[in-house]
Amino acid sequence: MKAYQTLLYYCYSHIQDAEQYAADHLKFCKDLGLTGRIIVADEGLNGTVSGTREQCKAYMDYIYADGRFNATEFKIDDVDEPSFMKMHCRYKSEIVHSGLKDPHVIDPTKKTGKHLEPTEFMEMKDRDDVVILDVRSNYEHNLGKFKNAITLDIDNFRDFPAMINELAQYKDKKILTYCTGGIKCEKASALLLHEGFKDVYQLHGGIIKYGKEAGGKDFEGKCYVFDNRIAVDVNSVNPVVVSTCRNCGKTTPKMINCANPECNEHFTQCDECGWELDGACSTACKEHPRKRPYDGTGYYVKVPQPINKKKVTLTSL
Template identity: 50%
Template sequence: MTEQASYQVLLYYKYVHIENPQAFAADHLEFCKAVGLRGRILVAHEGINGTVSGTITQTEQYMMHLRANPLFRDIEFKIEPTEGHVFKRLSVRPRREIVHLGLEEDINPNELTGKYLEPKEFYEWMQRDDVIVLDARNDYEYDIGHFEGAIRPNVRTFRELPRWIRENLADQKDKTVLTYCTGGIRCEKLSGFLLREGFREVGQLHGGIIRYGQDPEMQGKGFVGKCYVFDERIRVPVNRHEDVVVGRCHHCGKPEDRYINCAYPPCHWQHICCSECEAKHEGFCSDTCREQALQTQR
């Protein structure tokens, strides 16, 4: 492996009861600092959810440490090579939930969740006529890449999905629903919610888009565009057969999968923007933001 590819990104989660998330998070933070990792890790009574980056030695040490804990002996890691750190800093924080679906009665994936589908099986199920493929991510994630034929829920946050489903899919409970997300964690709860709502059959992509793209047989087949990730890379390739740009520049509409944040700090809206339009519009998402920025300078 070259020097440039001597770093790795780990994407992982585990739904398992953690007795004292605050104490666990504090101890875990100190260990990660000592190892030299960067990233974001959430800890709650319901489990752990993290993405970290480091050298191969650092990430291997981290995986061994986590698996040495009986709670995480069988935890799965999605591993991606990278040229360096993809985070600027390290954060390990206790939370009420590691994934917030916004339900009055939360879902415990260890008690209720959809059928796990491996990449090839997921692709085969997608070809069936009675299947609905539901993207469990946010609209801006879908916009730069998704499975062909998947439904794009008009939601900006995961907790908006239950209401959207009730308003748009309530009459299709006799169909099979397939869900997918970046690494699989959101589908664990969403598929359980769908079953609780009365959908006949629910399947979820085991390991999410990242694992699907790494599968040696499928190599991302059926996924168009790139996968949005919550680190400095922003997007990563999935389909190894063809590279299709499905995103559209917010300003001119031409094919693009490049994201920027609006130059007006109170807005800071992340939107797809080509380099030409970024220069033309000075990084602003709208004339309104440009005018407001100018007024603050006067």
């Protein structure tokens, strides 16, 4: 049994004085010894945290003890080591930035697409009257996606509303939306309904839950995750690698961040090109004067850098 766990979760539920709650929540997590990244907004919580099994259980108990978050569903992965280096908990205007001028146009607590459990999603996805819609960003679906899924050319979820017109051709179909853990689909499906789509669904618990409960059948490639692991295996039924190295075109499941901090782009790169370009996405980035040392992982942690004897700040690496 592995000693550590990583919890992925979200909950849409109104939080009174969310900015203060974020500060209190951060203190609780640090006192507990967790690492991770949590976003708190007036509309709810969105987080991934990691720690020992005991720490994770204490955190889940803490969340459920607060009646506002009873609908939270934790996706739990057993891991060899914590999936983060530090603990961050920040207040933001939304737990998922919708890109809408008035984000209150949609309310996931009131109206979203119909939730499909993993086995229901698996049964529906290949029907002729169904369209599978990936609502994630480019760098996520480039690494892995459902077979025959429609993907969108977006860099962030806030670009999703601008793509609605391109999806209008599918208004007479059943739209099955999916994302990593379900949180983006809550807003994407709500927005589709708001824009006149009639038959909209969402994969409850996202790709991660689908992998655990349905074996990940027909999810091609790996699933991008927002922690040190970068990507995880999902499909234990008919796995296949679909991502290719940006530099040479060779099939590879590896995704990294460009070693040039001023680029820092997520991209897929094979080990051979990684070492040849020293973790950079291009020769220009390899030669950048601030390029970070490459250790083969392509993962970089912000570290304190002394500015002078009186002041120490965090550099933006």
